[in-house]
Amino acid sequence: FGSRRKPTSPRFLCGGFDDKCDERWGKIKPEIVMEVKTMVDMKSLGKTLSVLVIFAFAGTGDSWAATNSTLQVGFAKVDITPPIGTPMTGFGAHFSDKEGARKIHDPVEARALFFEHEGRQLLIVGMDLCFLSRDEADRFKGAIGRKLDLAPSQILLNASHNHTGPRCGTWFYLQPARKFLQMLEDKLVDVSVKASESKQPITMWAGETTTNLPVNRRLPNPETGEIDFAPNPKGSIYQYLPFVLFKNSKGEPVHVMFSIAAHPSNIKGVERSFHISADYPGVAARLVDKHLGRDGALFLQGAAGCAKCSIVPGKDQFPSGTWEEVEKAGEMVAEELIAALDDNLTCIDPTLFVRSIEMHWPMQPNIGKEGYQKVIENPETHSESIAEVKAVWAKDMLDRLESGYDLPTEVPITAQGIKFGPEFRIVAIEGEMVDALGHQIRDSYSSGITMPLGYSNGCQMYLPTSEMVDEGGYEVESYWEYRHPAPLAKGMEKILAETVKQLQNEGIE
Template structure:
């Protein structure tokens, strides 16, 4: 072969390498891969529980297991962008514990906090996982939880395969408003209000493998899983209606792959028993009814026309700051210590501890907080589908605000994500009162939120949009 032929050969080879490099790179950038995993996070007998006042009055903890608790995860990868979405059958994490879990996962998989979404179902028959009500979780359970969540994340990341994405949105009949105006007292009662506002939308997304079979169905409902209340069975571990829904959807798709995320459930409970003037201590039959209702609604929507989602993975987050009203003076906290009046759904003895905590801070020469930080996280799966998750118990109006901020496509608004700072009521609710407004002290906050909540949330959504959550 002559020198000229050799040069031509090398030139052609070089050009072919460039061509295949470019086309191969473009393919890998366009392709999205996903992996799913599920781990058991059921606590042992005796573990402290959370969700109802009875769990704090009786600290003997878990008495039995009705059905297991799980953490379910989907890991997504497109080019250099990676995202972990995890749903857990837990009440909520506080910021400290959420940061701990995200830190452990991030160190293992080289993920940033914005790349990890941790959502709690807000299950009320599970283990204590935060210092809500001034009582700490069991250290042994939090160690176990950290190990389990890391395991779920790693397993999902090690089982990646190419997927296509379809999305849809239907409505659910499960939520019922729990803020009932009482014309006699002028107060807001904690009771069913069928005429009250809810977030009725049920957004979902399906990840299909190369055979066209569902690898994962990600779905969200906005209703409290707090059906088993105040009776002996509330000391038995259960995932409530989300556990039933994922079990039935797993059966529908023929594999473990359903993943529930809690939405804008702040002032909504389950409507499985209509016509009552107060929320009953539910039964497991009612829990089964609620879960089946949701699963049936998802299955019916799966049979309809779904929207293809062209993958374009993006993660971002922004820190929001919500002002509080001025706190009490020291002498007023002393009055609370002497007579800790509370909302009917709360506990006076815990409010006394709160007032003592605030007074100790002032006596030590420290200032009380004037704002509450909350993270807003955005995840774009592709054109036409996005998730917006807030670090709070958001109410239905915030779900509507998030959804209405996007003119097209499907939006999944979430609360109880990456921690839970407190209830986030609307500005209109503040003068009305009610549990969602008056429970600020349960979350160790010195005062209620100030008006202007919606404009701060709007600024956060606008920031996410500018970052690319479209």
């Protein structure tokens, strides 16, 4: 290399300074060293050895040189707790409430992981919020993307589905909390930038254990033939707890990304349901942070559509939980996760790849002008809902029709696939996905670990199964709370299967 400059950049090995040099450098494998050596004439052995030394430094799997082949990950968190008086969402009682949040029990946060590998970037943000509407998710992705030059498919926004948080989304015809939404946008951009600026070389280790937290909330009533909103210990749940452990160049655990599938709706129907809290995901994240000795836990909500927390006792109905029970729920999750961190985990060979597909789930025929008028006059609802709000919905649908507009016949739902390597992937769905659909996604992959997520990049509505459509129950009958004109039609399993297959064919393997 003469005396031009020290060979600190891999570009020198490419015979120039072309833009593709780093890409080629990242693909150098340790086994190439011997092959290169045999190809070089012994007269140039001195020069060859110089090259081989650099190859060995930057191309081996054990090296932590900052090349494009090294996975880099950054973490950050930000407090998104709103002021007292901010409107809340999660329970029907929030519909007519005029006072907003009365007290802050514990903070709500947004946590972010930023990934970069071989020029590809990815951002995952988890928020202690009930959900985002599609337009809010698009708004926040746009703000983050402009700052970090990321496309929407490179950003995953997941809400914990916390029911004691500030208002987001369009559920239940609640008016938006505009001041909070602006603060939230600013803070989501801030936490994303900080995560991108804190990148360091990382290895990823995937694992999966099980959790005892979820309990099914669809209890068949033999007397009425209906599905009651009540604990069903024999009902199906998504019991898996997938996770990824991140280690720095010293082999120290620094971050953990994990998912549970259970509603954080433990505080209900009492004064404390107007207290801001992150519920059990906040407790779990705090305890995992403590175990790591640093901030680094990221909770993501899974296929929790028909599951609540078993830690709150109940037989015929779910009682209003206590803060002590919320703490126990978070402790349960943290203990289950921490116990699995020392198991025989799978090292992920990083290959970042993202893909988003918009599904279209058909709805049943709507009830027409006469039907909506009848609902206005007699708004009967499920026991978990409020008749007054259903009347508002019927008036909305009727007004659209009388104004000359057609009502939609399908619900657009985004499926986002993220491949971290052949050993681990995420499939995130824009809705309140029930456990059976989470199992369907998981079972679609014959190897590796899959993390199915709901409440991601918006939340269009509850996503039940065809069997549930026949059975009824809150998950099926709540379509109008999300401003849709009719319930979903059966056949969603086939649509989901085709979508996952398309994701697989396009790289989410």
